[in-house]
Amino acid sequence: MTTVLPQDAAAAAGPHPLPAPQVRAPLLDCLQANLAVLADRHHGPDxxxxxxxxxxxxxxxxxxGGLPTVEPTVAGQLAAAAELLGLAVDEYGTRPPGTAADGAAEPAYVVADAFHLPWVPYHGHKHVEHSFLVEAGADGVTVTDAYHNDTPWGPARPLRQVHAPGRLDALLAELPADTVTVRLSARPPGPAPAPVHEPADGAAIDAYVRAYADHEDRVLALERFTLETWLLARARHLHAEYAAHLAGGGRGEAVRAHLARWDGxxxxxxxxxxxxxxxxxxxxxxxxxxGEALRADAEVFGGRRPEDLQDEVRAVVAAVLHVSEDALVVGAGGFDGDLSRLPEFGSMRMVEVVExxxxxxxxxxxxxxxxxxxLHRVADLCALIRRSPAAR
Structure with missing residues (x-):
């Protein structure tokens, strides 16, 4: 007679569910969702x-397909996490994560092909970049995935699962070699920034929409545009929620109607x-x-005034040079706006300002x-920002 030990039964039964992470998952894309879990763990809800x-x-x-895209990159989302969430990258590697001998205090943030991940509906159906967290513990290895979406293959909902280490090790070992594994640690996140919308140029909107409308491969163009509009809509829902959260109130009628327009x-x-x-x-x-929805963003969300952008850039430059912001105002103390005339400014500081x-x-x-x-004047730096695309 074979005796089945409790641990054997647990392994045979598969992963054990835990309470799902509590983040605003329907507002987030698949890379943001699990950075959100780490941010709230370290710095508090929301x-x-x-x-x-x-x-x-x-x-x-x-x-x-040669089409323009707003799809974020891992590097871009990690930069946003460092700037906004108080999460600094300690380690970054292109490799599947290990678990069995992993004694790290912080979870691994992993970005892999969802085609190979059995807990998401894309498994075995679609190749798409997807993030999750892996954390080793005394009871096994916990996988956390806060992604929320409805797919043709079923719903994806936030989850936490404890896996037997051996089983999860085998799964992770089979992930593609370009899997990204990152370790992040907490840093002070600083004060909450004011919500800012930077209005889009009409010509840029026209060129973007026309590229999809005129592309000869209609299936490819519309498949890509499905992802594009999904990302654009989520970004606007998230922006509206952040603004309402800071204001301590709800969304106004104009905002609700505009978000419904984007959902349409x-x-x-x-x-x-x-x-x-x-x-x-x-x-x-x-x-x-x-195109109309993109243009209407400015009517609903407003825009960053040129003087506000100048103030923000001046604050960054002042922090790098360790001088007061007032000292960088043209006319103050005879300052003519040329940063290279300041003793604190040099090539190393210039590079740091850019970064x-x-x-x-x-x-x-x-x-x-x-x-x-x-790169020697605040006004010129502002001009660079206005004409620069989002980080890829």
Missing amino acids: THLRLGAVLRFAPAPRGP VVEHTYLAYRRVARGRAEPAGLFERA RLEQRFAVEFAPEDLMPEN
Whole structure:
């Protein structure tokens, strides 16, 4: 007679569920969701809403299929976590995480192909970047995944599961070699930033929408645009929730109506994609509707005034140079605006200013713009930020 030990029975039964993480998961994308869990763990509930502090439309010019995209990158989301959530990267590697001998105090933040992850509906169906947390403990290895979405293969909902170490080790060992594993630690997050919307340029909106409307592969274009509108809508819901959270009140009627408009764009896009994928006619009016929603953002959310941007840039420069912000106002004490005339300024400080501004505003300056003559005045730095796309 074979005796079944309790641990053997637990392993045979599969992962053991724990209470799900409590974050505003329906507002977050698949990379943000588990950074949100870490932020709230270290700094308190709703810290993760800070990810909605800045709303901008700055698509990268060429993504999959040569189409422009607002899809975030791991590097971009980690930069936002450092700037807004008080989470600093201690280790970053391209490798599957280990668990059995892992005694790290902090969980591993992992980004892998969801095709290989059995707890998400994409498993075995779709290749897509997806994050989760892995944390070794006395009772096994805990996987946390705060992702919330409805997919063609079923709903994804936030979860925490305790796995037997051996079983999870085998699963993680089979993940692709380009799996990203990151260790983050807590830093003081600083005061909550004011919510800011940076209005999009009309020509940029037209070019973005036209690229999808005119692409010759309609199935590819609409499949990609389904993801794009989903990301755009979530970013606007998150921004509105953060603003309401800071104000201590609810969303106004104009904001609620605008978010409903964005939800309608997402539904329209998915309907169009499904019909074209099945060989049916493409519904009309989608891209006009999306362009109108992008333009209406400015009416609903307002925009960052030029003087506000200048104040923020001046604050970053002052922090790097260890001088007062007042000392960087043109005309103050004879200052003519040229930072290179200050004894505190030099090539090393100039590079630090660039790096901090890229982090603070989640942008990536174009290589051709990084000329010394463009980096010596607050006004010139503001101009660089305005024309720079989001960090990729």
